[in-house]
Amino acid sequence: MITAEAVINLAALxxxxxxxxxxxxxxxxxxxxxxxxxxxxxxxxxxxxxxxxMFAVSRIEEALExxxxxxxxxxxLLEGCFCPADLQHASALGLETVIHCEExxxxxxxxxxxxxxxVWLKLDTGMHRLGIHPCELHDYITQLEATQKLSGPVGFIxxxxxxxxxxxxxxxxxxxxxxxxxxxxxxxxxxxNSAGILYWxxxxxxxxxxxxxxxxxxxxxxxxxxxxxxxCVMTLRSQLIAIRKHKSQHSVGYNQSWTAPRDTHIGVxxxxxxxxxxxxxxxxxxxxxxxxxxxxxxxxxMDMITVDLGPNLxxxxxxxxxxxxxxxxxxxxxxxxxxxxxxxxxxxTKRVHKxxxxxxxx
Numbered sequence: 604m605i606t607a608e609a610v611i612n613l614a615a616l617x618x619x620x621x622x623x624x625x626x627x628x629x630x631x632x633x634x635x636x637x638x639x640x641x642x643x644x645x646x647x648x649x650x651x652x653x654x655x656x657m658f659a660v661s662r663i664e665e666a667l668e669x670x671x672x673x674x675x676x677x678x679x680l681l682e683g684c685f686c687p688a689d690l691q692h693a694s695a696l697g698l699e700t701v702i703h704c705e706e707x708x709x710x711x712x713x714x715x716x717x718x719x720x721x722v723w724l725k726l727d728t729g730m731h732r733l734g735i736h737p738c739e740l741h742d743y744i745t746q747l748e749a750t751q752k753l754s755g756p757v758g759f760i761x762x763x764x765x766x767x768x769x770x771x772x773x774x775x776x777x778x779x780x781x782x783x784x785x786x787x788x789x790x791x792x793x794x795x796n797s798a799g800i801l802y803w804x805x806x807x808x809x810x811x812x813x814x815x816x817x818x819x820x821x822x823x824x825x826x827x828x829x830x831x832x833x834x835c836v837m838t839l840r841s842q843l844i845a846i847r848k849h850k851s852q853h854s855v856g857y858n859q860s861w862t863a864p865r866d867t868h869i870g871v872x873x874x875x876x877x878x879x880x881x882x883x884x885x886x887x888x889x890x891x892x893x894x895x896x897x898x899x900x901x902x903x904x905m906d907m908i909t910v911d912l913g914p915n916l917x918x919x920x921x922x923x924x925x926x927x928x929x930x931x932x933x934x935x936x937x938x939x940x941x942x943x944x945x946x947x948x949x950x951x952t953k954r955v956h957k958x959x960x961x962x963x964x965x
Contacts, residue, residue, distance in 0.1 A: 838928025
């Protein structure tokens with residue numbers, strides 16, 4: 604019997620892709636599949652989005668998995684190639700690559716490749732993590748073109764550092780700098796991430812890059828994907844495996860961290876940090892059971908979570924418990940735990956069974 608499972612609604616995924624395209628005037632969207640599609644299964648996600656113009660991953664092994672699974676779409680390596688061997692693999696696999704530092708430029712200059720590469724040059728416009736300085740742009744373009752290893756004009760890419768902060772002036776400043784530096788070049792331009800798509804229309808350039816929003820999750824913890832017309836793609840759920848009468852002033856779980864203020868019923872659910880649910884989830888974190896939210900009480904264990912079902916029991920062993928999904932937005936759960944929704948979906952372990960479906964969960 605399957606207990607802990609992540610139900611992946613591929614119809615919702617496709618809905619979100621089309622919804623995001625509408626928000627940016629039907630411009631091309633690069634579907635970001637890094638981190639196993641944010642825990643949703645990269646290959647299944649790619650197969651469900653044949654209409655996507657391009658996919659993006661962080662590292663070449665992620666791209667290799669997609670190619671081995673039969674995905675022929677353009678695939679962009681967001682972190683580029685880390686060594687000459689990766690560059691040769693990227694050429695052989697028909698990948699597109701980012702160049703963000705002088706070492707990567709030197710590798711392209713010195714490494715023989717079988718097929719010309721589509722190259723995107725990354726500018727540091729304010730993230731200060733990866734990317735060349737804007738003043739180096741012309742020199743890099745000159746050296747890249749001199750390699751005669753390029754497939755088409757160099758593209759330009761940057762990353763927004765504060766786009767989920769709607770009051771920060773940083774995003775507008777980054778977009779202005781990016782446009783000013785790349786205005787005289789013909790290559791495609793991309794700076795909008797999920798938050799850029801949802802909140803910053805001025806960042807809608809030639810290509811958008813959607814990661815977290817593609818999966819129905821808001822990049823801003825002050826709202827939810829539902830607020831933007833997006834649908835939840837992943838529902839994490841399990842089952843009640845025991846229900847116990849519980850006396851007032853009795854504790855439950857390790858270290859007796861919670862004591863019942865009244866007589867109640869404790870539900871035990873087959874889910875824990877062994878499944879990737881955070882051990883740090885505090886008492887009061889909500890779980891959806893039989894049409895209502897009930898609080899986690901006591902510490903999350905490796906294999907079990909305890910919830911307070913209340914004195915007037917309406918539940919049975921075997922009933923479903925939803926930890927996030929269509930009935931309980933993951934953004935609310937992340938806020939209770941003090942983390943971000945990105946971390947919740949990507950940390951699920953292999954013990955959680957993934958079930959893929961084309962329609963909403965019944």
